[in-house]
Amino acid sequence: MPTAPSAPLTSVLFVCVHNAGRSQMAAGFLDHLAGGRVEVRSAGSIPGDQVNPSAIAAMREVGVDIAAAEPKVLTAEAVQASDYVITMGCGDACPVFPGKKYLDWALEDPAGKGVEAVRPIRDEIKTRVEALIAEIGAK
Numbered sequence: 001m002p003t004a005p006s007a008p009l010t011s012v013l014f015v016c017v018h019n020a021g022r023s024q025m026a027a028g029f030l031d032h033l034a035g036g037r038v039e040v041r042s043a044g045s046i047p048g049d050q051v052n053p054s055a056i057a058a059m060r061e062v063g064v065d066i067a068a069a070e071p072k073v074l075t076a077e078a079v080q081a082s083d084y085v086i087t088m089g090c091g092d093a094c095p096v097f098p099g100k101k102y103l104d105w106a107l108e109d110p111a112g113k114g115v116e117a118v119r120p121i122r123d124e125i126k127t128r129v130e131a132l133i134a135e136i137g138a139k
Helices: 022-034 053-061 076-080 115-138
Strands: 010-016 038-044 084-087 101-104
Touching: 010 022, 010 115, 022 038, 022 053, 022 115, 053 115, 084 115
Parallel strands: 010 038, 010 084, 084 101
Antiparallel strands: none
C-alpha cells in the first residue's frame, strides 16, 4: 500500500527589511539543518535587488549555498501560510494574524559590511535556528 507523501510539519517565514541578508541566511540554515522537515520562506518589507554578496560568502564558508536566493516582497499570504513568523528588524511592516507564533530576533544588519563583519551575525543566526529546530521538534 503506497504511503502518502508527508507534508512538512511546520512552516517558518523569516522577515527582514531587504530580504538580502539576515532572513536569507536564516532561511538557508533552516533549510539545510532541518533537512526538508520544515517549510522555509523568507521575505522583506522593502526587498533589495539581490542577496548581500558578503552573506552569500559567509554562508558558503559553512557549507550552505544561498547564491540562488532572490529577495521577495512580504505578503499577507506568506504570513498567513506560516506557523512561525520571525522578524529581524522590519518594524511594524509585518501583518499580524491570530494563531501564528511571532518571534523578533534582534540581529545586526549585515548590509554594506564585509564578510568578516557578517560572520558573527551568521553564527548568531545559526545558534537561533538550531534552537528553533529544537522547539519545533519538541511539539
